[in-house]
Amino acid sequence: MKSDSLCQIATVDNYWSSMDISLETSGSDPDLSSQLKGDIIIPELPSSDVETSNADYNTLDEPIMNTITRDLKTVGKKIGGALAPTANNIIMKEWDLWGPLIMCTYIGLILQGIRGDSDGSQFTQIFILFWVGVGVITYNFVFITACKISIFQCICVLGYCLGPLAIAATIFESMHLLDVSSGTWFLRFIISACGAAWSAFAASRILVNTATAEKKYMALGPVVVLYFLISLLILYHSA
Amino acid sequence: MVDNKPLLPTAPEDDDEGLGFGEEGPDAKQRLKHPVVAFFHILFRSAAILVYIFCNAFNAGFIPSFVTVVILLSLDFWTVKNITGRILVGLRWWNYVDENDVSHWVFESRKGIRAGGRPPEKRVFWTALIVTPVIWILLFFTSFFTFRFQWTILVLLALALQGANLYGYIRCKLGHTPGLSDAAGILQTGLSNIVLRRATAGGGETPSAFGTQQV
Numbered sequence: 001m002k003s004d005s006l007c008q009i010a011t012v013d014n015y016w017s018s019m020d021i022s023l024e025t026s027g028s029d030p031d032l033s034s035q036l037k038g039d040i041i042i043p044e045l046p047s048s049d050v051e052t053s054n055a056d057y058n059t060l061d062e063p064i065m066n067t068i069t070r071d072l073k074t075v076g077k078k079i080g081g082a083l084a085p086t087a088n089n090i091i092m093k094e095w096d097l098w099g100p101l102i103m104c105t106y107i108g109l110i111l112q113g114i115r116g117d118s119d120g121s122q123f124t125q126i127f128i129l130f131w132v133g134v135g136v137i138t139y140n141f142v143f144i145t146a147c148k149i150s151i152f153q154c155i156c157v158l159g160y161c162l163g164p165l166a167i168a169a170t171i172f173e174s175m176h177l178l179d180v181s182s183g184t185w186f187l188r189f190i191i192s193a194c195g196a197a198w199s200a201f202a203a204s205r206i207l208v209n210t211a212t213a214e215k216k217y218m219a220l221g222p223v224v225v226l227y228f229l230i231s232l233l234i235l236y237h238s239a
Numbered sequence: 240m241v242d243n244k245p246l247l248p249t250a251p252e253d254d255d256e257g258l259g260f261g262e263e264g265p266d267a268k269q270r271l272k273h274p275v276v277a278f279f280h281i282l283f284r285s286a287a288i289l290v291y292i293f294c295n296a297f298n299a300g301f302i303p304s305f306v307t308v309v310i311l312l313s314l315d316f317w318t319v320k321n322i323t324g325r326i327l328v329g330l331r332w333w334n335y336v337d338e339n340d341v342s343h344w345v346f347e348s349r350k351g352i353r354a355g356g357r358p359p360e361k362r363v364f365w366t367a368l369i370v371t372p373v374i375w376i377l378l379f380f381t382s383f384f385t386f387r388f389q390w391t392i393l394v395l396l397a398l399a400l401q402g403a404n405l406y407g408y409i410r411c412k413l414g415h416t417p418g419l420s421d422a423a424g425i426l427q428t429g430l431s432n433i434v435l436r437r438a439t440a441g442g443g444e445t446p447s448a449f450g451t452q453q454v
Binding site: 150 | 276302321334335
């Protein structure tokens with residue numbers, strides 16, 4: 001029976017290599033093998049027209065490696081989706097809070113590392129600025145301008161769109177490590193301004209469809225301001 | 240809001256029914272079927288609490304402790320929500336946004352023979368799920384009343400994450416939003432279980448084939 005399902009897997013045409021991974025793990029774990037038999041017959045078709053709800057039904061019994069790799073890939077796609085934003089974005093469709101956590105913590109730790117104080121104030125500053133900003137903007141989006149967006153979607157978008165600023169912070173960190181950052185204030189200003197512009201553009205592009213035409217600027221204005229402030233803080237702590 | 244959705248297309252009924260060769264007898268029901276999963280269920284929660292207490296007690300730097308505890312809490316949240324819930328007790332809760340940008344919360348529970356999971360795994364799951372927020376509440380009081388507000392923020396974050404999981408799974412289990420009558424019901428069954436165990440333990444009975452009924 002097991003070899004039959006193996007043949008079935010070989011012929012199922014799908015591009016999720018995670019299917020193969022799950023087979024290997026199930027082979028070594030006899031517990032999951034009979035579950036996997038059942039699963040393969042219900043194909044986890046990754047074709048774009050299968051509604052996500054279908055795939056979710058199948059994931060109740062999926063092997064754990066599948067879950068992990070699937071979630072990691074989704075996070076990766078979202079980070080890419082923030083760097084190259086389109087209007088109908090995956091970040092909006094499936095939200096998760098890994099983006100805000102990863103980006104905020106990453107930027108905070110980099111700034112902390114550059115300045116090297118032991119009191120941890122750089123991390124705290126960026127942390128508070130980001131989360132208070134996100135809170136205010138989410139409140140603005142959901143309650144004041146009544147956009148078609150849920151709270152978590154908004155937090156998710158704002159978090160992932162920190163990606164460009166994380167890139168800017170990484171550049172500053174490498175400049176600091178290579179010891180070239182003295183006297184480069186203007187260059188750093190340009191870099192952080194570009195980062196802020198890119199972030200703000202990405203967030204606006206993703207969020208633009210949620211607001212009605214007349215409230216567009218009222219909703220998106222604070223987003224631009226937030227990314228501008230974050231870039232200033234990054235610039236201030238960058239050397 | 241969607242809850243109590245009609246059931247999932249048949250996930251094959253738990254594989255154990257067929258695999259019982261080496262595992263028949265009353266003993267099989269008392270052993271953990273997924274020890275690794277149960278271990279991970281407890282691992283991140285306890286690690287978060289231990290790191291918090293350790294760093295608090297020894298005044299380690301706030302930022303590294305904060306980041307470590309937050310990472311552990313996030314890993315715990317993800318693991319409990321996505322893995323241990325569905326494997327140990329057959330429950331799952333999630334959220335999706337449909338084409339009309341309306342957000343739906345879905346709470347699912349596996350029905351049938353294996354509903355609720357085996358007794359030992361059920362015990363592990365629910366005990367860890369309930370005890371850790373209680374511990375964090377105690378830590379909240381210690382940090383709040385010693386005026387260490389930075390740590391209080393961390394405790395509040397921990398309570399939010401673990402409380403969310405607890406609430407989600409309770410809602411899966413009950414099939415509806417928990418209310419006061421549910422709390423009363425749970426207390427009642429809990430107390431009667433304790434009384435029953437005291438009574439049977441006092442009689443010095445040996446575990447029998449009916450031992451599983453106690454849970």
